[in-house]
Amino acid sequence: MIDIPAELAATQQLYNGDKGRQFIAGLPSLVADFLERWELRPDGSPMHGVTALVLPVLRRADGTPAVLKLQLLDEESAGEPVALRAWDGDGAVRLLDHDPDTHTMLLERLDPTRMLSTLPGTRDAVLVIAGLLAHLTAGPAPAGIRRLGDIAHAMLDETPGALRRIPDPQTRRTLADCAAAVREVADEPGDRLLHWDLHDENVLAAGRAPWLAIDPKPLAGDPGFELWPALHNRYDPDETLWRFDAMTDTLGLDRARARAWTLGRLLQNALWDIEDGRPIQERQLEIAHRLRTPGA
Numbered sequence: 001m002i003d004i005p006a007e008l009a010a011t012q013q014l015y016n017g018d019k020g021r022q023f024i025a026g027l028p029s030l031v032a033d034f035l036e037r038w039e040l041r042p043d044g045s046p047m048h049g050v051t052a053l054v055l056p057v058l059r060r061a062d063g064t065p066a067v068l069k070l071q072l073l074d075e076e077s078a079g080e081p082v083a084l085r086a087w088d089g090d091g092a093v094r095l096l097d098h099d100p101d102t103h104t105m106l107l108e109r110l111d112p113t114r115m116l117s118t119l120p121g122t123r124d125a126v127l128v129i130a131g132l133l134a135h136l137t138a139g140p141a142p143a144g145i146r147r148l149g150d151i152a153h154a155m156l157d158e159t160p161g162a163l164r165r166i167p168d169p170q171t172r173r174t175l176a177d178c179a180a181a182v183r184e185v186a187d188e189p190g191d192r193l194l195h196w197d198l199h200d201e202n203v204l205a206a207g208r209a210p211w212l213a214i215d216p217k218p219l220a221g222d223p224g225f226e227l228w229p230a231l232h233n234r235y236d237p238d239e240t241l242w243r244f245d246a247m248t249d250t251l252g253l254d255r256a257r258a259r260a261w262t263l264g265r266l267l268q269n270a271l272w273d274i275e276d277g278r279p280i281q282e283r284q285l286e287i288a289h290r291l292r293t294p295g296a
């Protein structure tokens with residue numbers, strides 16, 4: 001029997017309420033089913049992030065190290081196996097098996113002790129992310145992936161009501177500017193396969209490549225919408241423009257469009273904060289200011 005990490009039970013309860021509790025309660029038997037069905041043997045303690053249980057396993061047939069990933073199916077996680085299959089290991093972890101009924105995945109095992117966040121240099125880490133994005137966003141998104149255009153238009157529809165709930169005029173102005181930038185590009189949202197969540201704890205060291213991405217919440221859209229996590233990782237305000245330039249250079253992106261889509265990520269984060277009744281993080285506003293400085 002496996003021990004379910006208490007933090008995972010707590011975050012599931014917090015974010016998903018009854019559904020989260022049921023997911024946690026069902027995990028031991030779900031794990032047992034898949035160990036049997038896919039002929040696996042446990043090979044270490046379960047790991048977890050905010051949403052998923054990840055159990056190291058070995059394939060009984062040939063001893064291949066892998067991990068079993070179990071998470072609730074929702075609109076963000078639904079595209080994960082579709083994207084991993086499309087990438088076929090190029091820049092991302094390989095999908096070895098997938099059960100659509102329970103959303104359970106068997107993934108190639110990477111090195112969980114070496115996340116990109118352990119790399120000493122923050123600039124080096126940004127270059128790793130840029131290099132991975134060059135592979136991940138090179139191709140068009142397959143069918144069935146959520147579309148950035150829909151998300152952008154939904155954000156623009158929500159913005160006026162959300163802004164009315166912000167008392168501070170300066171914050172309101174910053175977010176209105178973010179929305180104006182998104183409005184300029186919303187009708188040309190792009191069609192590349194995006195990871196969307198490539199922060200430095202979703203990049204692990206590997207054997208067949210130095211670093212590989214895990215845990216996509218994929219979208220079909222413009223790669224400019226991928227840059228915000230690497231601006232936010234190990235935040236250093238004075239490095240914001242260096243990081244933005246390094247990524248747009250590596251990816252060959254038009255800077256004005258990439259800036260607009262990055263302001264779109266800041267708007268997306270702010271709309272979630274407003275919806276949940278949280279203050280908008282100072283850092284989000286600061287990144288927006290840095291990107292909008294003349295000459296930036």
Ligand SMILES: Nc1ncnc2c1ncn2[C@@H]1O[C@H](COP(=O)(O)OP(=O)(O)O)[C@@H](O)[C@H]1O
Nearest residue numbers: 047048049050051052054107108109110112215
């Ligand atoms: N393929 C893998 N190989 C080794 N460890 C993994 C793998 N995938 C995930 N993990 C571990 O499990 C943790 C949570 O996985 P992740 O896919 O990021 O889920 P979450 O959606 O909960 O963040 C990771 O931080 C990592 O430690």
Ligand SMILES: [Mg+2]
Nearest residue numbers: 049201202215
């Ligand atoms: Mg993760």
